[in-house]
Amino acid sequence: MVFTGGMWSQMGSIFGTLMFLGAIFQQYIPGSQQLRDLITRYGNRAVALVYPYIQIKFHEYPGDGFNRSTAYAAIETYLGANTSTRAKRLKGDVVKDGRSLVLSMDDQEEIAEEFEGVRVWWVASKNIPHGQTISFYPRGEEVLSDVTFHRCHRQRKLYTNSKGDTWGGSWKRMWSPVVFEHPATFDTLAMDPIKKKEITNDLLAFIKAKAYYEKIGKAWKRGYLLYGPPGTGKSSMIAAMANFLEYDVYDLELTAVKDNTELRKLLINTSGKSVLVIEDIDCSLDLTGQRKKKKGKKDEKEEGDGLLKNEDEDSSSKVTLSGLLNFIDGLWSACGGERIIVFTTNHVDKLDPALIRRGRMDKHVELSYCCFEGFKLLARNYLDVGAHHLFDKIRVLLEEVEMTPADVAENLMPKSAEDDADACLGNLIRALEMAKEENKLEDVGEEGGEETKCGELREKEASTDRVEENGTS
Numbered sequence: 001m002v003f004t005g006g007m008w009s010q011m012g013s014i015f016g017t018l019m020f021l022g023a024i025f026q027q028y029i030p031g032s033q034q035l036r037d038l039i040t041r042y043g044n045r046a047v048a049l050v051y052p053y054i055q056i057k058f059h060e061y062p063g064d065g066f067n068r069s070t071a072y073a074a075i076e077t078y079l080g081a082n083t084s085t086r087a088k089r090l091k092g093d094v095v096k097d098g099r100s101l102v103l104s105m106d107d108q109e110e111i112a113e114e115f116e117g118v119r120v121w122w123v124a125s126k127n128i129p130h131g132q133t134i135s136f137y138p139r140g141e142e143v144l145s146d147v148t149f150h151r152c153h154r155q156r157k158l159y160t161n162s163k164g165d166t167w168g169g170s171w172k173r174m175w176s177p178v179v180f181e182h183p184a185t186f187d188t189l190a191m192d193p194i195k196k197k198e199i200t201n202d203l204l205a206f207i208k209a210k211a212y213y214e215k216i217g218k219a220w221k222r223g224y225l226l227y228g229p230p231g232t233g234k235s236s237m238i239a240a241m242a243n244f245l246e247y248d249v250y251d252l253e254l255t256a257v258k259d260n261t262e263l264r265k266l267l268i269n270t271s272g273k274s275v276l277v278i279e280d281i282d283c284s285l286d287l288t289g290q291r292k293k294k295k296g297k298k299d300e301k302e303e304g305d306g307l308l309k310n311e312d313e314d315s316s317s318k319v320t321l322s323g324l325l326n327f328i329d330g331l332w333s334a335c336g337g338e339r340i341i342v343f344t345t346n347h348v349d350k351l352d353p354a355l356i357r358r359g360r361m362d363k364h365v366e367l368s369y370c371c372f373e374g375f376k377l378l379a380r381n382y383l384d385v386g387a388h389h390l391f392d393k394i395r396v397l398l399e400e401v402e403m404t405p406a407d408v409a410e411n412l413m414p415k416s417a418e419d420d421a422d423a424c425l426g427n428l429i430r431a432l433e434m435a436k437e438e439n440k441l442e443d444v445g446e447e448g449g450e451e452t453k454c455g456e457l458r459e460k461e462a463s464t465d466r467v468e469e470n471g472t473s
């Protein structure tokens, strides 16, 4: 029997309708499971007699329903490239910055395509408890061996957890995904170029080291601790790392996690090729553990900012430091696939040494105030300027004044349509000079008083030295 193009498309529509009726039947027709299974089995056989296609289903959450299928993700990406022009019913997904809309096939929608002279269909359907399912209808098994999806870029996701998420229902997920489209890359990151190169080399070495990790019997994971004042680019670096590796990102909000059991489920439910991020770790977890008991009331009050409860306070509802470390070192590490774990903090000196010891946080990276090299990169990115007569003045000021890359970038942004490079660089110089003046006034105010800023600085430098010693490359 020869099928013309028109007949093919008719067959496709009929088949889509049959799929839809099948889904309704599964969901709404009363009767025992055995009866439904029987009808489905004989129905399928009858269809197979007249319909020459085989069906291959890809569940989004196969097996135990915890891990997202990598095959499903690859197909989703593959289809994402051309569904918006070919499918009639699409569903929209807004990316995190709210500026772009990503379209994908809606439930029960189908698209047909020609694969090496063979017509195939992709059909999307909702399938409880497997989440979304994509079915692939090739004509014969020989087609399968040639179907590859690796030519497409994977559409990456940013997963977040939040307190209100219910995942008691079998198909509801504890992570909420959005399309990950953060524009930060290592090229846009202002930092010491030598440090930057060291990090990219470290990441490259990590992704190529599967066999090595197997050989030494260690889980294929690498921990990064990013520390530094607010606005120095910790979050931007995480995005740059994820973009560099083409990994998904799991942004774990620890304060929304009820207890260690929930934490374990969340971690097990992450996939390989991902970056697990816990931002501001010092604010999310009581890092003091048992030692908190020995402290005075005043100290306890100050540290009460830690949003989760101490192990001693309420053993039924908490995430503990030991719980977090156990999962990261233990069960979760055995889940397979390469993973990067990133902790960020503005107060590295507050962290428990157990958390950042070698083997857990393998690489410690300080993100600091803007250096001249960082400024030049920002000037190139923000103003398209590689050299300028005002650069010398800015270099001297940056040596005298601590300004974060976020503030430098903000000052470089044109404030009106008339602002050219001269105006923007002038704005930055004014801001740096103002900061310098403020510093002078502060120093005068503190003169003769207790050892404060310098003492703090010395303490900070001492703790930084401690941490740098711990870092590996």
Ligand SMILES: Nc1ncnc2c1ncn2[C@@H]1O[C@H](COP(=O)(O)OP(=O)(O)OP(=O)(O)O)[C@@H](O)[C@H]1O
Binding pocket: 188, 189, 190, 191, 228, 229, 230, 231, 232, 233, 234, 235, 236, 237, 346, 367, 404, 405, 406, 407, 409
């Ligand atoms: N090193 C940097 N290079 C380029 N841009 C930067 C850098 N640091 C900060 N920025 C700019 O400032 C904004 C804020 O930076 P980011 O959120 O990455 O800082 P952070 O260190 O994570 O801050 P926080 O500790 O408050 O979370 C970024 O969106 C980026 O535009």
